[in-house]
Amino acid sequence: MEESGVLKVNIVRGKKLVVRDFMSSDPYVVVKLGNQAAKTKVVKSCLNPVWNDEFSFNIKERFGVLELEVFDRNRFTSDDKMGHAFLNLQPLVSCSKLRRVLQLTTGETKLRKVAPEIDNCLLTGSFIMNKNGEIVLDACLKLLDVESGELYVTVKFIEHPTAKNLEKPDCKMHI
Numbered sequence: 194m195e196e197s198g199v200l201k202v203n204i205v206r207g208k209k210l211v212v213r214d215f216m217s218s219d220p221y222v223v224v225k226l227g228n229q230a231a232k233t234k235v236v237k238s239c240l241n242p243v244w245n246d247e248f249s250f251n252i253k254e255r256f257g258v259l260e261l262e263v264f265d266r267n268r269f270t271s272d273d274k275m276g277h278a279f280l281n282l283q284p285l286v287s288c289s290k291l292r293r294v295l296q297l298t299t300g301e302t303k304l305r306k307v308a309p310e311i312d313n314c315l316l317t318g319s320f321i322m323n324k325n326g327e328i329v330l331d332a333c334l335k336l337l338d339v340e341s342g343e344l345y346v347t348v349k350f351i352e353h354p355t356a357k358n359l360e361k362p363d364c365k366m367h368i
């Protein structure tokens with residue numbers, strides 16, 4: 194069975210971001226997953242911004258790779274790049290399957306540790322957790338192609354209810 198559900202991505206905060214104006218920057222983040230995209234608010238004149246913006250992405254067949262890009266908002270010129278990062282979501286798929294096999298619904302359980310690899314921008318190893326039936330990863334990502342900068346994001350996968358709940362309207366299949 195393919196995994197389907199909702200991926201919730203919370204762009205929590207940024208740290209040590211680069212200066213793109215005279216003294217500071219006005220950072221915001223663009224989040225992409227396949228052909229779905231979202232954008233955080235702009236935090237003015239701040240190199241350690243707190244966005245705490247959460248977005249939902251529909252997952253139908255494949256998880257793919259989550260892409261994040263940071264920009265400095267400018268009023269009169271085009272926005273400047275402040276680095277980018279990515280995160281392969283495949284370990285979340287495995288953990289979602291594992292959670293189902295173990296029939297974990299309540300409580301908090303560590304399912305798997307993900308380490309910094311070439312297919313992610315993790316700064317440190319982090320555990321994928323089952324939290325009351327949701328698959329959760331708190332990640333600290335190092336920004337690429339820039340002098341400095343880190344992004345803190347929380348990625349949460351909530352599996353669609355399976356067969357027994359299929360008559361519910363929010364589980365209708367689009368064909």
Ligand SMILES: [Ca+2]
Nearest residue numbers: 214219266267
């Ligand atoms: Ca600016």
